[in-house]
Amino acid sequence: MTDLWQNSMDHAVAAARRAGQVVQQALQDDRKVMTKSSSVDLVTQTDQRVEQLIIQSVKEKFPTHRFIGEESVAAGEPCVLTDDPTWIIDPIDGTTNFVHAFPFVAVSIGFSVNKQVEFGVVYSCLEDKMFTARRGRGAFCNGEPLQVSHQTDIKQSIIATEFGSSRDPEAVDKIFSSLRNVLCIPIHGVRGAGTAAVNMCLVASGCVEAYYETGIHVWDVAAGSLIVSEAGGVLMDTEGGEVDLMSRRIVAANNRTIAERIIREIDPFSPTRDDAPSKSSQ
Known part of the structure; x- marks a missing residue:
């Protein structure tokens, strides 16, 4: 063929x-x-x-x-x-x-x-x-x-995220509210490479169990999303349901259980071109 x-x-x-x-x-x-x-x-x-x-x-x-x-x-x-x-x-x-x-x-x-x-x-x-x-x-x-981590217990996990480029106090408050909720599950730790693409590759490599962010763009995650899914991971919207790469919201995780647990802790907000973190190159 x-x-x-x-x-x-x-x-x-x-x-x-x-x-x-x-x-x-x-x-x-x-x-x-x-x-x-x-x-x-x-x-x-x-x-x-x-x-x-x-x-x-x-x-x-x-x-x-x-x-x-x-x-x-x-x-x-x-x-x-x-x-x-x-x-x-x-x-x-x-x-x-x-x-x-x-x-x-x-x-x-x-x-x-x-x-x-x-x-x-x-x-x-x-x-x-x-x-x-x-x-x-x-x-x-x-x-x-590549193969995602086999860890199923979020309390034994490392989660990756980023802080975006918006410094609007309301947006920053929501980012840190989500971060506090996730950290206090409790999890082993939070990491961030400063690039969505590398964070997603870390999920695919099994180095971290999940990555989440709101405000990213399709160019940040298009390639990484397939790398995660082909390594055995899952992709979801931070507000639940299946991911839409144009929505500017993503959770990439080693399994659905951990993805859904993270989603429950995220303080949602709707990104726009002007008021949300505009890219993952902080």
């Missing part, structure tokens, strides 16, 4: 690795920092350069494919997921990490057809870890199979 998307995935892996080399080189140079929605919502010239590098290479090879890119949307492009083959790109997930040389910076590329992610590539470029997944074919890190 013809494999429709293997060439696309091979291209995504190669593009992510090239992008990672650009990021690594940029860390040695002057990192000019700009802001988007707030003083802590950062973007660099490297974000923009990497996204254009990926998009241009895809356009040359797959001219009929569509794109959703973080920096393109920030520049005014629509963020609409259609049934067409679509590349969903976060050129630097962890921009604040990148600015501070904090060692978790990822290039994230998801590929969707009929609004379903067919493959995901997350390259944690400073760690040189290439996470990949194909729908129905498993998840891998540098070619080795």
